[in-house]
């Protein structure tokens with residue numbers, strides 16, 4: 001395993017890369033005044049509301065609210081983990097990534113491993129495709145023909161064939177110990193306890209699985225024999241994560257954009273058949289429920305996703321799990337719908353009977369999120385009774401609460417109201433009510449930066465993050481570190497960081513706090529729009545610090561007075577108390 005990337009390296013790297021270059025290489029930016037703009041890559045829009053600030057090293061979309069640093073952008077846009085995003089940045093900047101590690105597992109070694117793994121997959125892919133072209137593949141070709149697939153579609157999806165037998169691939173590719181090791185690590189061979197190897201995929205039609213960047217990462221195999229596992233996937237490897245990749249996304253990405261929607265189906269054969277009949281915007285999950293990560297990835301290409309599942313119980317359960325994972329992702333104009341296949345059909349059989357037109361006609365009638373959600377829940381209650389309608393509303397509440405504020409959420413609340421007579425919109429996006437609620441929470445909850453209605457200290461933090469030069473204003477910051485006021489410690493830490501590194505920019509400050517519980521709150525403070533002049537910002541920032549200083553004195557006075565009540569103050573303490581009281585007047 002790779003070791004940790006040292007913190008100081010990350011700090012330094014983020015200070016050195018320019019977010020404008022990072023984003024521009026992926027989403028072309030236009031200069032507009034001091035900032036850069038583009039149409040937002042995270043939601044669908046015609047006029048640009050996505051802005052990148054070179055000064056803050058931060059991006060912000062006024063349309064969907066997406067925001068973050070260069071690292072955050074890469075994580076979001078390319079769906080990378082934090083260390084992956086750091087590596088991608090370092091790659092782009094041409095700097096090797098050091099690893100904190102004791103036993104020689106260097107970044108170089110890791111790269112080598114990944115490369116040999118990728119090569120093992122590429123060679124296996126070539127081998128499987130050759131096998132499909134051979135005369136001995138008659139059975140495989142016959143199977144594909146029976147399923148109505150033509151040679152072009154088979155070629156488009158690079159289908160292959162793993163012949164029957166335990167060591168075809170092993171003999172062909174596993175010619176050296178290194179190669180066998182790479183084949184094992186990539187999931188193509190299985191190593192026995194006695195050190196022998198055998199082919200994982202035998203007597204199967206092979207479906208290469210690509211990640212969203214078109215990199216071959218795994219295989220799926222459909223058995224031609226009577227193997228109990230009809231479908232078999234590669235295991236998870238450093239290249240392949242079942243919950244992250246989607247079968248067919250890379251091939252279908254442009255068709256998805258063009259169609260304006262994507263369909264999620266259950267199997268790769270469904271994806272291939274649909275494509276054969278002209279429905280080229282389908283993707284499949286890889287033997288798991290649809291994850292939030294997959295949905296986020298797919299929403300990058302379209303705002304509308306249709307879950308297409310079997311109409312049986314298992315299919316409905318899978319759709320419900322998909323729904324639960326999708327709710328938090330439904331921001332802006334995103335929506336999901338549900339299409340259930342008639343009994344005994346799957347998308348593969350249906351499209352062969354009804355063609356693309358028939359399939360698309362069904363697609364247009366797919367159930368809306370509201371119909372599916374509320375329809376399912378109302379089946380569990382007796383809708384003729386008022387108390388049961390209240391129960392329905394209560395069952396719907398946790399689901400609707402997961403949807404980000406916006407039109408879709410309001411629509412669902414309306415629909416629920418019409419159905420049950422229950423208004424649970426207290427939790428919806430009502431600006432005024434919401435602000436009140438937050439105000440109350442803020443009083444009760446000692447985490448200022450996390451609150452919507454900003455406390456003074458959160459505002460000061462926001463000013464400081466957006467304009468790090470403010471850190472030079474206060475003379476003393478030490479007192480903040482043990483001031484029992486929510487947020488004071490964090491304010492101290494940010495001030496200290498900027499004082500230690502006076503040239504640090506906003507994005508680098510933020511990334512310094514990556515992985516801490518304050519990260520999210522700090523990040524939304526950077527995106528916060530306050531519309532104050534520089535002068536007003538300086539004045540308010542200073543006022544907050546003065547105020548905190550006053551609080552410190554009051555607390556100190558109170559402590560001394562408390563002590564005086566129960567015991568005697570030392571002469572030093574007495575002097576200090578007098579001093580504090582004088583200043584206080």
Ligand SMILES: [Zn+2]
Nearest residue numbers: 040043061064
């Ligand atoms: Zn946006």
